[in-house]
Amino acid sequence: MNPDGDIIDPAFTPDSDELALEMYQNMVAVSIMDLIMFDSQRQGRLSFYMTSQGEEGTCVGSASALEKEDVVFSQYREAGMFVQRGWTFEHFMSQLFANKNDCGRGRNMPVHYGSAELNIVRLTIC
Numbered sequence: 824m825n826p827d828g829d830i831i832d833p834a835f836t837p838d839s840d841e842l843a844l845e846m847y848q849n850m851v852a853v854s855i856m857d858l859i860m861f862d863s864q865r866q867g868r869l870s871f872y873m874t875s876q877g878e879e880g881t882c883v884g885s886a887s888a889l890e891k892e893d894v895v896f897s898q899y900r901e902a903g904m905f906v907q908r909g910w911t912f913e914h915f916m917s918q919l920f921a922n923k924n925d926c927g928r929g930r931n932m933p934v935h936y937g938s939a940e941l942n943i944v945r946l947t948i949c
Contacts, residue, residue, distance in 0.1 A: 846887055849906040850879040856902065856912065860919060864933075869919055871933045873899040883907045895943045899934040908941045 825831055857874040864872035875882065882903030889895070897904055902915070913924070918936055921929030926938065927945070937945025 842887065846883050846907065849883050849903060852912075853879045853883075853902045853906055856915065860915075869933055872919070873934045875900045875902045879903045892942065895941075897936065897943050898946045899936075902936070905936055905938065905941065905943065908938075908943065910936075910938060910941060914938070 853875050857876060860869065860872050861874050863869050878900050880903075882901045883906070886895075886904045886907035891908065895901075895904055905915070914926070915936070916922075917924035918927060918931070919933045921931075921933070923929075927935075931937075931945065935946045937943055
């Protein structure tokens with residue numbers, strides 16, 4: 824469309840809404856996880872939790888623009904990047920609660936996610 828709303832190329836067919844729907848579902852999923860895990864931290868069930876509130880869209884959006892082979896150096900508040908790349912909530916919970924299924928073997932603070940298979944480098948604090 825041009826700025827006046829007139830169709831420029833009537834032969835153009837837009838992409839399906841599948842990616843947009845997936846991105847929206849992932850943003851909502853991260854928001855729901857944040858509510859639950861923030862409450863868990865406040866109840867003393869977790870030692871640390873940092874929400875992604877307000878940053879879900881930027882993380883999910885940038886993850887969808889990158890290729891799976893692209894390496895990401897993440898920080899906390901980037902759960903949307905992980906969800907968009909295919910990390911499951913089982914992965915999140917294993918890391919947050921440092922259980923035997925945590926890929927970091929429970930050696931990191933909660934919310935310091937990382938995944939070699941997703942090419943996401945774990946947050947490091949100096």
